Amino acid sequence: MHPLFRLVSRLLPAVLVALVSIACSKPAPEPEVVVISPHWEGIKDETSRAFSAWHQKTYGQPATIRWRELGGGGSQIIKFLRDEYAGHASSGLDVLYGGGIDPFRDLKKDGLLARCDLPPEILAAIPAQLNGMDLRDPDQEWFGASLAGFGIITNERARGVLGLPPVRQWSDLIDPRLDGWISACDPRASSSALSIYEIILQSLGWERGWAVLMQMSGNTRAFLSSSAASAVEVGVGDATFGVAIDSYGQAQSAYYGPQNVSFVLPQGQTVITPDSIAMLKNPPHPEMARRFLQFVLGRPGQLLWMLPRGQPGGAVHAVINRMSVQPALYDEFAGVTPVRTDPFRLPNDLQYSEELGAKRRVILGQIIAACMVDPHDGLVRAWRALNDPANASRRNVLLAKFVVPPCTAQELLSDSALRDPVQLTALLNRWQNDALRRYAEITQEAAHP
Numbered sequence: 001m002h003p004l005f006r007l008v009s010r011l012l013p014a015v016l017v018a019l020v021s022i023a024c025s026k027p028a029p030e031p032e033v034v035v036i037s038p039h040w041e042g043i044k045d046e047t048s049r050a051f052s053a054w055h056q057k058t059y060g061q062p063a064t065i066r067w068r069e070l071g072g073g074g075s076q077i078i079k080f081l082r083d084e085y086a087g088h089a090s091s092g093l094d095v096l097y098g099g100g101i102d103p104f105r106d107l108k109k110d111g112l113l114a115r116c117d118l119p120p121e122i123l124a125a126i127p128a129q130l131n132g133m134d135l136r137d138p139d140q141e142w143f144g145a146s147l148a149g150f151g152i153i154t155n156e157r158a159r160g161v162l163g164l165p166p167v168r169q170w171s172d173l174i175d176p177r178l179d180g181w182i183s184a185c186d187p188r189a190s191s192s193a194l195s196i197y198e199i200i201l202q203s204l205g206w207e208r209g210w211a212v213l214m215q216m217s218g219n220t221r222a223f224l225s226s227s228a229a230s231a232v233e234v235g236v237g238d239a240t241f242g243v244a245i246d247s248y249g250q251a252q253s254a255y256y257g258p259q260n261v262s263f264v265l266p267q268g269q270t271v272i273t274p275d276s277i278a279m280l281k282n283p284p285h286p287e288m289a290r291r292f293l294q295f296v297l298g299r300p301g302q303l304l305w306m307l308p309r310g311q312p313g314g315a316v317h318a319v320i321n322r323m324s325v326q327p328a329l330y331d332e333f334a335g336v337t338p339v340r341t342d343p344f345r346l347p348n349d350l351q352y353s354e355e356l357g358a359k360r361r362v363i364l365g366q367i368i369a370a371c372m373v374d375p376h377d378g379l380v381r382a383w384r385a386l387n388d389p390a391n392a393s394r395r396n397v398l399l400a401k402f403v404v405p406p407c408t409a410q411e412l413l414s415d416s417a418l419r420d421p422v423q424l425t426a427l428l429n430r431w432q433n434d435a436l437r438r439y440a441e442i443t444q445e446a447a448h449p
Contacts, residue, residue: 030061033288036068036077037097040228042251042318046304049316051292054300063288068093075191078103081280085112090282094289097145097277097296100191101134102361104142104276113141116279116290122298125326131348135274135325144274145296146247146305147323147343150196151265153231153249158240167241169266170200174215176387182220183230183239186373187365190227192245194365195273198357201364203269203350206409214403216243217372218383235261246341247275247322254319254338265341271352272343274325302326306337363418370432371406375439382439385446398442406431 037044048065055063070077077099084091107113117140127135135144152167164177173182185193201209221239224230231248233239235256249263277296279289295301300313305322306329307314321338330342372379386398418424
């Protein structure tokens with residue numbers, strides 16, 4: 001045998017042993033859960049840190065959350081999931097986290113959620129309902145992870161400088177002095193924005209509610225594609241007022257200080273709803289998905305909402321305070337938690353109909369967009385023209401023409417054309433053209449007394 005071959009044959013076993021030893025010495029990858037969520041980065045970062053620490057303590061090793069970035073809100077995520085499941089048995093995702101309650105109900109109807117059995121002590125700590133609103137699915141396919149209220153955010157410093165009146169109710173947003181100082185969100189892009197518009201319509205009635213939405217739109221500087229961006233606009237002072245889910249409003253208030261940025265829930269004109277979480281159908285990591293839900297809905301995950309930043313068990317860097325779904329925590333941390341509203345003791349004057357909201361939600365955002373968002377430039381011109389002091393004697397007549405809804409509340413529910421995509425598109429185009437023509441007429445009439 002050639003000496004070189006003899007040397008190789010002697011060294012080869014040792015080399016193989018060394019390679020195997022090196023391979024075995026590499027740490028095993030951390031278990032992961034793949035989550036899709038419209039939550040902002042602060043919530044994601046704090047949840048990743050806290051979940052990994054909890055998993056280390058509970059199961060003896062850290063864990064990773066792989067967030068699936070889609071670049072859109074809840075509406076875009078729902079469309080994405082439906083498209084994924086249309087061609088595959090699994091979406092490749094484990095959990096949907098955040099986006100309100102309606103998307104979860106829709107996905108359940110589509111058969112795209114999976115049952116998740118949680119420890120009895122977790123279920124016992126979360127009521128089944130709050131003021132008639134389900135906080136978890138009876139079949140355990142979705143669960144409220146936190147609670148959300150909808151209200152008004154105000155940059156108090158800007159308001160003081162501009163000499164604008166305080167805003168506490170939805171109808172306060174129609175004051176012409178607020179022209180150009182309201183930030184809002186396109187309801188087609190945000191489920192929370194759509195929820196706010198539905199709440200306004202139900203709290204004030206269809207015709208009065210529509211009139212408030214129209215006049216509020218006249219005062220709106222722009223319709224953004226993100227509710228979070230709208231709240232940030234108010235926080236930095238680019239806008240003075242905005243409508244927002246409480247998590248965004250309270251985050252801005254906590255960051256800038258309540259004396260600078262305030263957030264209020266209109267008394268008797270809002271509703272508390274769950275912001276939910278669910279395991280998706282055929283998840284690639286079912287056990288890790290179950291553990292993630294167990295963390296979020298259990299005491300460690302709920303304390304992450306309730307405790308002040310910097311306190312053990314709370315967030316480390318971001319301000320993410322939200323209302324917990326566990327009633328006991330409000331008394332336990334009274335005077336400690338920065339969450340000032342106990343939703344389980346909040347008076348409930350508004351008789352909100354989930355059934356009505358669900359029926360209208362499919363098309364309401366599109367109707368608002370057709371009449372207010374897409375023709376916004378023409379709407380604003382008409383709004384400013386009818387508010388011109390020169391038209392004070394005719395303002396009521398012009399305003400009545402300005403706020404007329406495209407259909408009655410009954411027609412919105414009974415018109416079969418609203419449920420046919422082709423006919424709906426034609427109807428929306430007609431309503432938008434009618435709105436543009438009406439705005440132009442109001443502007444013209446105001447210019448020629």
